[in-house]
Structure formats: C-alpha cells, structure tokens
Amino acid sequence: MFFTYLRRELRRRRKAALVVASGLALGIALVIVVTSVSAGMKQAQGKVLESLYGLGTDLTVTKAQERPAEGAQPARPRFEFQGGEDGEEQSGDRLMVQGFQTLADSTVATVAKQAGVGRAVGGLSLVNLKINGEFRRGQIQRGEGQSQGRPPGQGGTGGGPGDTVTGGGAAFDVDSFTLYGTDVTTPDLGPLTTSTVTEGRAFRTTETDAAVVVVDSAYAQQQDLAVGDELTVKGVTFEVIGIATADSGQSAAQVYLPLERAQTLSGSAGKVTTVYVEATDSTRIDAVKAAIQKNVPGTTVTTSADLAQTVSGSLDTAAGLASDVGRWLSYAVLLAAVLVAGLLTSSAVSRRVREFGTLKALGWKSGRVTRQVVGEALVHGVIGGALGIAVGLAGAYAVTAVSPTLTAELGASAGGFAGRGGGVVLGGPGGAGGPGAARTAAGRSVDIALTAPVSLTTVGLAVLLALAGGLVAGAFGAWRASRLRPADALRRVE
Amino acid sequence: MYELIGVTKQYRRGQARVDALAGIDLTIAQGDRLVVQGPTGGGKSTLLQMLGGLDRPTAGSVLLDGTDLAKLSESRLTAVRGQYIGFVFQSFNLIPTLTAQENVETALVPLGVKAAERRRRAAEALESVGLGERLAHLPSELSGGQQQRVAIARALVKRPQVLLADEPTGNLDESTRDEIADLLEGLWKEHGLTFVMVTHDSALARRAPRLATLRKGRVTVTENPKAAAPTGA
Numbered sequence: 001m002f003f004t005y006l007r008r009e010l011r012r013r014r015k016a017a018l019v020v021a022s023g024l025a026l027g028i029a030l031v032i033v034v035t036s037v038s039a040g041m042k043q044a045q046g047k048v049l050e051s052l053y054g055l056g057t058d059l060t061v062t063k064a065q066e067r068p069a070e071g072a073q074p075a076r077p078r079f080e081f082q083g084g085e086d087g088e089e090q091s092g093d094r095l096m097v098q099g100f101q102t103l104a105d106s107t108v109a110t111v112a113k114q115a116g117v118g119r120a121v122g123g124l125s126l127v128n129l130k131i132n133g134e135f136r137r138g139q140i141q142r143g144e145g146q147s148q149g150r151p152p153g154q155g156g157t158g159g160g161p162g163d164t165v166t167g168g169g170a171a172f173d174v175d176s177f178t179l180y181g182t183d184v185t186t187p188d189l190g191p192l193t194t195s196t197v198t199e200g201r202a203f204r205t206t207e208t209d210a211a212v213v214v215v216d217s218a219y220a221q222q223q224d225l226a227v228g229d230e231l232t233v234k235g236v237t238f239e240v241i242g243i244a245t246a247d248s249g250q251s252a253a254q255v256y257l258p259l260e261r262a263q264t265l266s267g268s269a270g271k272v273t274t275v276y277v278e279a280t281d282s283t284r285i286d287a288v289k290a291a292i293q294k295n296v297p298g299t300t301v302t303t304s305a306d307l308a309q310t311v312s313g314s315l316d317t318a319a320g321l322a323s324d325v326g327r328w329l330s331y332a333v334l335l336a337a338v339l340v341a342g343l344l345t346s347s348a349v350s351r352r353v354r355e356f357g358t359l360k361a362l363g364w365k366s367g368r369v370t371r372q373v374v375g376e377a378l379v380h381g382v383i384g385g386a387l388g389i390a391v392g393l394a395g396a397y398a399v400t401a402v403s404p405t406l407t408a409e410l411g412a413s414a415g416g417f418a419g420r421g422g423g424v425v426l427g428g429p430g431g432a433g434g435p436g437a438a439r440t441a442a443g444r445s446v447d448i449a450l451t452a453p454v455s456l457t458t459v460g461l462a463v464l465l466a467l468a469g470g471l472v473a474g475a476f477g478a479w480r481a482s483r484l485r486p487a488d489a490l491r492r493v494e
Numbered sequence: 495m496y497e498l499i500g501v502t503k504q505y506r507r508g509q510a511r512v513d514a515l516a517g518i519d520l521t522i523a524q525g526d527r528l529v530v531q532g533p534t535g536g537g538k539s540t541l542l543q544m545l546g547g548l549d550r551p552t553a554g555s556v557l558l559d560g561t562d563l564a565k566l567s568e569s570r571l572t573a574v575r576g577q578y579i580g581f582v583f584q585s586f587n588l589i590p591t592l593t594a595q596e597n598v599e600t601a602l603v604p605l606g607v608k609a610a611e612r613r614r615r616a617a618e619a620l621e622s623v624g625l626g627e628r629l630a631h632l633p634s635e636l637s638g639g640q641q642q643r644v645a646i647a648r649a650l651v652k653r654p655q656v657l658l659a660d661e662p663t664g665n666l667d668e669s670t671r672d673e674i675a676d677l678l679e680g681l682w683k684e685h686g687l688t689f690v691m692v693t694h695d696s697a698l699a700r701r702a703p704r705l706a707t708l709r710k711g712r713v714t715v716t717e718n719p720k721a722a723a724p725t726g727a
C-alpha cells in the first residue's frame with residue numbers, strides 16, 4: 001500500500017510535487033555550479049603555479065632577499081652611453097640574472113640532503129636586454145614625454161620585447177628575452193617539465209655545456225626561429241635544437257639552454273637562482289620547508305601554497321568570489337529551498353488533515369501516516385536532486401563551453417620567484433623605486449580559460465543534499481502529521 | 495456491547511468551556527441499531543467519537559465488551575479502531591488520489607492482510623454495495639451516492655463488530671439518501687452489526703427501533719417497537 005499510495009499521490013499531485021522539487025533543484029544546481037566553478041578556479045590557479053614551478057616540484061629555494069640599506073641604490077641594469085651627436089645610434093647588450101640574486105651551486109646538494117627531500121635541481125634564470133637607440137638633443141617635448149612615458153612606478157609589468165621608451169629626450173628600442181639555464185642531467189624536474197618539445201628534440205643529458213638552445217614556441221614564432229636556426233646571445237652562437245610548447249600556454253622562459261652554458265655566459269659560474277625541490281611525501285611539505293629553512297641559511301623557501309597567495313587579478317578575485325560569496329550564496333539558496341519545501345510539505349499535510357485523520361480513524365498507526373508523508377517528501381527530494389543535477393551539469397557544461405578568460409597576476413613578491421616573469425623593469429629614475437617595487441613589477445599576468453569540472457564528489461554531495469532536503473521537508477510534514485487527531489476525520493469543513 | 499458510564503467531554507477554547515457531553519449513561523446491546531438525533535451542537539458527533547475511540551472522554555468510562563476505551567493507550571486504541579470499528583462519514587472521506595478499490599483496501603492495511611487478499615476482499619466488498627464495475631474509479635469520477643457506497647464498503651470490508659455513521663446521508667439528495675439508508679440497514683441485518691447512526695433526518699429516525707436524543711450534552715433514549723423490523727428488507 002505504501003508504494004501504491006505514494007505513486008498515486010505523486011502522479012495525481014504532480015504540480016505540487018514539481019513545485020517542491022524545483023525549489024530543491026534550484027538550490028542543488030547552484031551548489032553544483034558554484035562547486036565546480038570553484039574547482040575550475042583551483043585548477044586554473046594550479047595551472048598558473050605549475051607553469052612557474054614545473055611538474056613534480058613541491059617547493060623552491062631561492063636566496064633570501066636582503067634588506068637594502070636605507071637610500072641604497074637597488075641593483076638595476078646599467079647601460080653606459082655617451083651623450084653622442086644628435087641622432088647617432090647607440091646600442092648595448094646585457095645578460096643579467098633575473099632578480100639579481102643567486103645561490104651557490106653547492107646549495108643544491110645541501111638542500112638535497114635535507115630530510116624529506118626527494119630530489120633537488122638548480123636552475124638559472126636570466127634576462128637578455130638589448131637596447132638600440134639614439135639621443136635627440138633638444139627634442140624634449142614638454143608634456144609629450146609625460147604622456148608617452150609610463151607613469152613612474154608603473155613601468156614594469158608590460159615591458160615586453162620591442163617596447164619603446166621615450167623620455168628625457170631619448171628614444172630607445174628595448175629588446176629583451178628571458179633565458180633559463182636548465183640542468184640537462186635531470187630533465188624531469190624543474191620548469192621545463194611543463195613544456196613539451198613539439199619540434200626537434202630536447203636536451204641530451206650529455207649536453208651539459210653544449211651551445212644548443214630549446215626555444216619556446218611563442219618566442220620562436222615571434223622571432224621566426226625554426227629548428228636548425230642559429231641564435232646569438234652575447235656574441236655566442238647557439239643552435240636551435242628544439243621548439244617547446246608550454247602545456248598551459250605560459251612558458252617559464254623564452255629560451256632554454258644548458259645550465260653550465262648559462263652560468264659562464266652570464267658570468268655567474270657556480271651560481272643558480274632557484275633550487276627546485278621534490279619532496280618524498282607531498283603531504284609533508286611544510287615539514288620539509290621548515291627543515292630547509294633551518295639548515296640552509298640565507299634562503300627563502302616557497303611552497304605552492306605560499307605562491308598561491310601571491311596570485312591576484314581577476315582569477316583570484318573570481319576564485320575568492322566563488323569560494324566565499326558563491327558558496328555561501330548557494331548554500332543559503334539551498335537552505336531557503338529546503339525550508340520552503342518543508343513549509344510546502346507541512347501545508348500540504350494541513351490541507352490533508354481530514355485524509356490523514358480518516359486513515360488514523362481506520363486504524364492506521366501514526367508511524368504509518370508519517371512514513372507516507374516522509375516518503376513523499378523524499379521522492380520530492382530525489383526528483384529535485386535529479387533535476388538539480390541535470391540543471392547543474394548543464395550550467396557547469398555551459399561555463400566550460402563559454403570558458404570565460406580570467407587573468408592571474410603573479411606577484412613575484414614571494415621571494416624566490418622574483419624576476420622570472422616575462423616583464424622587465426624599465427623605470428626611469430624615481431620609477432621602480434627599490435627592490436620591492438622591482439620584484440612586484442617583475443610579476444606577470446597569465447590568461448586562463450575557466451572551466452567548471454564536475455567531480456563525482458560534487459554529484460554525490462548533490463544527491464546527499466537532495467535526500468537531506470527531502471528528509472528535512474519530510475520532517476516538517478511528519479511533525480504536522482503526527483499531531484493530527486483521528487477525530488479530525490469528522491471535521492466537516494477543511 | 496457498549497456501556498457508557500458518566501461520560502463527560504469538555505472542550506476548552508481559551509476561557510470558554512463547552513460541555514459537549516455532560517454525563518452520559520448509555521447501554522447499547524450487541525446487534526442493536528441506535529439512531530442518534532438532536533439539535534446542532536448537541537454533542538452527537540462527540541458521542542460517536544467516544545464510541546469509536548477517536549477521542550477520550552474527560553471523565554467517565556466507555557466500555558466496549560468490558561474494555562474501557564478511556565484507559566487504553568493510543569496505540570491500543572488505534573488497534574481497536576482498526577479491528578472492531580467501521581466508520582462512515584458525512585463527507586465520505588475517501589482518499590482522493592486512490593481508486594475505489596484502493597480506498598477500500600486502506601481499511602485492511604492495519605490488519606496486515608496481504609496485497610492479493612486485500613484486493614480480492616476489496617473487490618468483493620465493492621460488489622456487495624453494487625459497485626463491482628467501478629473498482630478503478632477515482633472518488634472524483636463517482637457520484638456522491640457512489641462515493642458513500644465506497645465508504646460503506648471500506649467500513650465493512652474488515653468485518654467489524656460496530657458500524658458508526660455520522661450523518662451518512664447528510665450530503666446526499668433524497669432518493670440517494672433512501673438508497674444508502676436501505677443499504678446500511680440491509681448490511682446491519684446481514685452482518686449482525688452493532689450500528690449507531692447520527693442523523694438529522696426524521697424520516698430515517700422514525701425507522702429506528704431505538705432513538706437517542708442528545709440535547710446540551712444530555713441523552714434521552716426512546717424505544718420504538720413498531721420500527722423494530724427494518725423496512726424494505
């Protein structure tokens with residue numbers, strides 16, 4: 001009788017069932033969409049971080065930032081130009097260590113010896129600056145210099161290749177690209193792991209000091225470089241042996257070369273900028289961090305969690321919205337839906353006072369009547385859950401299909417990542433006014449397409465929520481039904 | 495069958511107190527047919543609730559075959575209702591979403607009758623009230639008289655000892671009223687039931703062998719030997 005009665009009620013009171021179910025469905029769909037969008041954001045953030053770190057890297061070790069003395073000049077590239085004749089072209093070429101901070105090679109071995117460290121590999125990040133330009137005497141155009149030049153202190157972020165700086169009566173073309181000296185003997189750790197060689201080949205483990213480079217596909221396209229071409233850096237000719245494509249669309253550097261080559265070329269023999277560390281147990285990263293910090297002085301240890309905190313921009317804002325506002329909003333909607341479902345169920349019981357009273361008069365136990373009410377509410381919950389999951393999946397799918405683009409600003413202020421961005425500081429005097437500013441400016445922005453992956457856990461959560469919603473609604477009704485007196489059956493008016 | 499001793503029922507609504515029943519002493523023998531009459535608000539429905547174990551008296555005893563219903567627990571009372579007592583209501587009180595047959599079946603659910611047996615007995619009961627062709631009809635697809643027949647089948651399908659009817663013809667037109675009254679009378683005779691019926695209809699009251707009149711919670715019983723034999727039988 002339970003199922004017959006249940007089936008009949010649901011079929012013949014379809015509209016009421018649908019109202020309760022769609023309320024629950026709305027809440028559940030919202031929870032699914034918000035949860036999956038927020039998972040998508042986490043994934044996007046992970047991708048952004050991975051593009052910096054490389055696969056398998058749990059933390060990085062860099063030189064601790066030294067506090068500059070008050071008023072001290074920050075380390076900054078310097079070009080010495082003579083004030084030549086008007087229009088006379090001059091040029092300079094500098095290969096510099098990004099972030100101007102290095103660690104000794106031996107640090108890699110020291111770090112590797114620490115408890116919990118699986119492997120460690122060093123890398124050297126460089127930036128090559130080439131400046132071509134001329135002084136124009138008497139060409140100072142009042143106001144124009146202001147409007148064309150960037151406002152002080154804001155100069156760095158976009159300073160890509162080919163920028164023109166006009167100011168102080170000089171016009172210079174700046175051509176810069178980033179280089180990364182990679183330990184070719186450990187090809188499966190470090191930033192290059194997030195790139196795939198799509199043309200040519202990767203480094204051989206024997207090419208520790210070879211004059212060969214792997215070029216990032218975006219840079220190769222821009223510079224019209226192909227496998228077999230030559231690339232000159234600081235007077236040394238390199239052969240392009242491979243083109244690498246960054247998996248996330250964001251490469252760690254534009255040109256990769258063997259570490260030893262990079263060290264000699266930049267005059268920083270025996271130095272690295274970053275040690276990439278793989279922990280033996282990825283759940284104990286904090287302990288590893290503590291161990292390194294304690295036993296390898298003068299270093300900054302950065303975990304991906306630390307790095308994640310430096311991510312800002314629309315991705316971060318959206319992620320924050322999704323995980324805070326969105327989550328609470330969706331739960332609030334769900335709660336409201338459950339409450340409304342409960343009230344509707346309860347009022348449905350009130351409308352059926354005589355019906356339930358009659359059943360009690362016929363000898364139906366209170367529990368049997370209650371079970372009937374709860375059963376109906378549970379089915380409402382299940383229908384709501386099914387609808388909600390369908391709508392939620394459709395919503396998540398729509399987000400993935402549209403894939404709105406979000407921008408992640410990677411502040412490199414987490415120490416070690418200073419300078420490994422694509423941007424280069426080009427501030428005039430009083431521009432980027434110190435290492436801090438320089439570091440911030442050295443951050444970069446990454447565009448990431450947002451997806452909304454729906455996990456089984458999310459669907460499972462939705463099912464649980466639907467059942468819970470049905471149960472809560474049922475409890476409202478049950479409470480109402482259990483208080484009915486059989487004498488209510490004799491009530492003439494409803 | 496029934497012995498009511500000093501049954502009192504008071505309803506309280508805020509300050510006001512209503513004595514729906516003010517000390518009723520009444521005996522109803524097994525197989526008796528009692529018609530209850532009286533002005534509105536006289537306490538007729540309240541008396542029926544006491545007899546049917548739908549509510550408990552404020553004071554007094556309602557003895558059914560020696561068991562005091564006033565002292566039974568709610569679940570025992572529910573069991574007594576399910577097993578011994580059949581109800582027919584003025585407004586039929588069918589479950590609107592269930593078919594005629596399923597409505598009749600609901601009375602067998604508390605007795606733990608298996609589904610197949612339930613269906614068979616429900617069909618049989620509907621047949622006996624002349625609705626053998628309407629098993630799958632919903633209440634909304636039946637006329638008032640037909641709905642009341644379904645309700646009667648529901649009351650009798652479990653073969654109760656007592657049939658209680660609160661104005662069973664109150665919502666019906668005159669010709670249907672006579673049909674239902676005849677049906678109830680016939681079934682009473684056939685099953686040897688103890689039958690208590692509340693009615694406003696003096697024509698029906700005249701046919702009763704025993705008449706109880708409730709006025710302001712007090713009862714007066716009149717015997718009517720002329721009507722002892724049911725008409726139309």
Ligand SMILES: Nc1ncnc2c1ncn2[C@@H]1O[C@H](COP(=O)(O)OP(=O)(O)OP(=O)(O)O)[C@@H](O)[C@H]1O
Pocket residue numbers: 505506507512513514532533534535536537538539540541
């Ligand atoms: N649940 C209740 N709460 C308060 N008062 C009630 C309740 N049920 C009945 N009463 C009161 O008790 C008195 C008797 O009511 P009852 O329903 O028994 O009368 P009745 O004889 O059946 O009347 P009617 O012919 O109109 O059906 C009335 O005054 C009624 O208002």
Ligand SMILES: [Mg+2]
Pocket residue numbers: 538539540660
């Ligand atoms: Mg009444």
